[in-house]
Amino acid sequence: MLFRSQKPVFLQALNEREQSRFICQRILELREEGVPLDDISILFRSGWHSTELEIELNSCNIPFVKYGGLKFTETAHVKDVTALLRIFFNPFDAIAWYRSLLLLEGVGPATARKIIDQVVEAQKGPEILAGPEWSKRKIGGELTRLRLLITESTANEFTPAEETKRVLDYYLPLLKKIYDDYHKRTHDLEALVKIAERYQDLEAFLTDLSLEPPENSQIDTTATDKDKEKLILSTIHSAKGLEWHTVFLINLVDGFLPSTQALQRAEDIEEERRLFYVATTRAKQQLYLMTPELERGSGLSYFDKHTVFSLPSRFIQDIENFNHLTEQWTITLKQTASEPAQTQSDAGTADDGGSNFLKNINAYFNEHKN
Secondary structure (H helix, E strand, O other): OOOOOOOOEEEEEOOHHHHHHHHHHHHHHHHHOOOOHHHEEEEEOOHHHHHHHHHHHHHOOOOEEEEOOOOHHHOHHHHHHHHHHHHHHOOOOHHHHHHHHHOOOOOOHHHHHHHHHHHHHOOOOHHHHHOHHHHOOOOHHHHHHHHHHHHHHHHOOOOHHHHHHHHHHHHHHHHHHHOOOHHHHHHHHHHHHHHHOOOOOHHHHHHHHHOOOOOOOOOOOOOOOOOOOOEEEEEOHHHOOOOEEEEEEOOOEOEEOOEHHHHHOHHHHHHHHHHHHHHHOOEEEEEEEEEEOOOOEOOOOOOOEOOOOOOEOHHHHOOOOHHHHOEEEEEOOOOOEEOOOOOHHHHOOHHHHHHHHHHHHHHHHHHHHO
């Protein structure tokens, strides 16, 4: 049984970005306090739940590894969309052209290289695709769609979010043809639009998407440990049996944990409850329970979406004396954590809070596992 020396912190954030900013700030503070990066973990129900956080970690130059799924920017569909955006920024980016062309049915490596020779090497630009050599081929219609997408971008001043939405309009039909599990991938693409809304400059957006944080970043590591220390991002499934000094459990809202798919059957709810138990017992010293308000799509396409302001997970609400067993924190407009006005007697002692929370978690789980 783990012994936790502090009360867990329950923190409600305005949105995922606020949640991510708090986590990055707290990680840097923990590192200054001497806690190694690889003794800090962020846990989540599904791999795509960490997309917003990964971009923020890159922006803060905090190195990390991810278990239980690819990094957001390493997924094929995000690379596809990023390639198209890179052409908007630089119409002579040969690598971006190559990836974008291979998405089209009927375009293979040889044809892609021939087009790139004309567009990039000969500096003729995308307008060359309007000529008879390409427009009269079977692939002429697809090339016309691509050309119009690019030329409209260069002729107008769109924001990064507007550019990303335009790309998704173009890309979603291709996504459905290329990937059998396209419906799962739309979560990442919806997240990409939300991330783009933070930026006013396409170059800055693309830089953060492609950035791999250096090992000697803001965090003061020594020459001997800088190659070893990386923050841990993990799905709860991949975290079973592991422990860390500090754990952040993110997106603790109904629809994420428990997942939407599990809400239909009692046995699935119980499996989700077991995951919640695993996640809340991984921390040796500090546990942060994060509940942001989340905007979610229908999962069918970006443009068929609705907003859901999610409620805290039912598993939190079911724990007896939860408010007494945890510290309730808020985030200020400056994205810094501040504790609510409460006396020491209201908060209870750290030792009592940490151990009592674990006792209640075990009692809660034992009550429901049968």
